[in-house]
Amino acid sequence: MNLTGFINDEYQGYTSHSKSMTSLSSRDRAISVKTLICxxxxxxxxxxxxELKNDFILVGTVKQVDACMNIELSEVLVKKPxxxxxxxxNQSNLDYMFVKGTRIRYVSVPDEIDVIENINQGIENIRSHHSQRVNSTRRVPKAVNKDNSVPNSN
Known part of the structure; x- marks a missing residue:
């Protein structure tokens, strides 16, 4: 069995894209802000x-991270012990990989990343997205006449 087949068997199909993680729900935003997922x-x-719990090592570009720490990677080098x-x-290359958060043991942080600055930036991004969403969904009050009646729109 080749390495890709082994990975698919090991993760029971988690290498395929399960759902879009481009927008976070309010629950996911709350979880992200309260944990280091942000x-x-x-x-x-x-x-x-x-590094995964089964000792695999994945090297790739992070494409998406959700509130459950599921990570999408592209251009992935998979190292099987x-x-x-x-x-x-043994090494293999994949164009794309979805990694379930519960399978992750360790995520390496690149040396050029300032951890504190990125945490603050992540929290600010989530909060600003939330405030933009709240402001865009607020209802505009109806215009009223001096006698508190609603004017006709005819």
């Missing part, structure tokens, strides 16, 4: 590596 969301577009004592790995 920091992981600032890594979108960055090349990083992820052959011998952990000697650090031997």
């Amino acid at each position: 920091f992981l969301q600032t890594l979108i577009g960055q090349k990083t590596w992820i 052959v011998n952990l004592v000697n650090s031997d790995y």
Whole structure:
């Protein structure tokens, strides 16, 4: 069995795209702000590596992160451990991979990333998105006449 087949069997199809994660629900935004997931969301577009609980190592560009820490990667180098004592790995390349958050052991942060600044930026992005959404959904009050009656729109 080749490496891609092994990954698909290991993750029971999680390498396929399950749903769009482009917009966060209010619940997801609340979770992201209260955890360090808001920091992981600032890594979108960055090349990083992820160690999985089964000792696989994924090196790729972060495309999306949701509130459950599910991560979408592109241009992925997958390293499957052959011998952990000697650090031997079989390698394979994939164009795209979806990684379930519960399978992640460790996410490496690139050296050029300022962690504190990115956490603050992530929180601000989520809060500003929320305030824009609240302001755009507020109802505009109807115009009223001096006698508190609503004018005809005819």
